[in-house]
Amino acid sequence: MCGGGGEGGGKKLWFKGRLEDVNQGLSMLVYRGEQDFFGTDRIDFRVVDDEDVSLVSEISVPVVVRAVNDSPRWEAPVFPVVCGEDELCVIGGVGIVDPDAGEGVFDVEVSVDSGTVNLNGLEVPSGVDFFEGGDGEGDR
Ligand SMILES: [Ca+2]
Numbered sequence: 001m002c003g004g005g006g007e008g009g010g011k012k013l014w015f016k017g018r019l020e021d022v023n024q025g026l027s028m029l030v031y032r033g034e035q036d037f038f039g040t041d042r043i044d045f046r047v048v049d050d051e052d053v054s055l056v057s058e059i060s061v062p063v064v065v066r067a068v069n070d071s072p073r074w075e076a077p078v079f080p081v082v083c084g085e086d087e088l089c090v091i092g093g094v095g096i097v098d099p100d101a102g103e104g105v106f107d108v109e110v111s112v113d114s115g116t117v118n119l120n121g122l123e124v125p126s127g128v129d130f131f132e133g134g135d136g137e138g139d140r
Contacts, residue, residue: 038067
């Protein structure tokens with residue numbers, strides 16, 4: 001067999017070979033939806049007998065991709081944040097990304113070894129509630 005878009009996968013596979021060889025290859029066909037895709041997709045199959053395009057057969061197989069709850073992930077600066085000794089230091093560029101967040105609620109924990117953290121100076125959105133275990137007074 002030979003083909004295009006083979007090992008790593010691709011939008012289109014194109015290969016040829018003897019019947020038992022191509023069937024063996026097709027028995028290992030794997031589908032993976034694009035990142036965060038869910039819904040209905042379709043795999044189109046086409047076979048031509050010995051390069052005679054009058055001897056062609058086509059079929060489509062629908063694929064239903066169920067939605068799953070994706071894990072959230074952090075976005076944060078890639079370099080260390082440099083602060084002056086005994087100074088307040090605003091840590092910018094930190095956030096959470098979740099492609100299917102919807103109306104879900106996220107438990108967020110922020111901790112530090114040799115200092116304190118709070119959301120000082122920011123207008124905390126009304127939907128943010130602090131947990132009992134936090135330091136409390138300085139959290140906002
Ligand atoms: Ca999620």
